[in-house]
Amino acid sequence: MKNIRYAFASVSYHKKLSFGIGACSVLFLFVLTSILNLRDIEKNFYNQVSQLINNNDYHLNYQKIMQQYSSLYIILLFLWIILITTLLIVSLKLKKQDMIKWRIMGFSNRFVIKQSILESLIPISAGILTTAVFLIVCQHTYEYILVYVRPLLANVMGIKRVPFFSSQVLVESTPNSVMNTSGDTHFLSMSIGSLPIATIFNAFFKNCFLLLSITTGITVISTSFLFRKSQKAYRM
16 A cells, blocks of 8 residues: 555646556557457458459458558557666656665665556556546547548558459448449448457557556566666665
């Protein structure tokens, strides 16, 4: 309980830094979750049409865009590592005097490390809660954003659209009863933009685990290093 009380007091005292960490966690959680859900949309669409078409260009495009999403995801995780490391180092330097005081008061290394972990995870947890509320309350808005961004990302990645349906395949949600259809005309109903809430939160929880794990690991390493330097300075 002492760690938690001190952690909330420190987060409250360093409001700007804590807000920065929380805001960055919201941004990265949203973008990382969006990338995973865009992969889900592509996979869902591919599963619906892959058995009905024989177009090598489309299959190559699918593989390419999935690889691009994976690469973008890894790049963003790497950027998160750089960003959170920078923010944590700044945070620890600001709290260096507090660490020296804890040493004078006889607190152990374990206490200091646990304290640093709590102080870094509290704003991230606030960011996780904020993102989760947005995804629940604004699910349709979130899905609209994904559908809107999907072709823009494809253009940025240099992936051109491939016409894979012939004139004998009609793609629409509800067939037009007035239309004159021949015996060779096929109707295909597809759902592209709709994502189950479970699919959205599977991606969300995966990213929460990754961000929390990365932050905890970096906090332990940086705090241990800085605490050793503080111990040496204290002995001198």
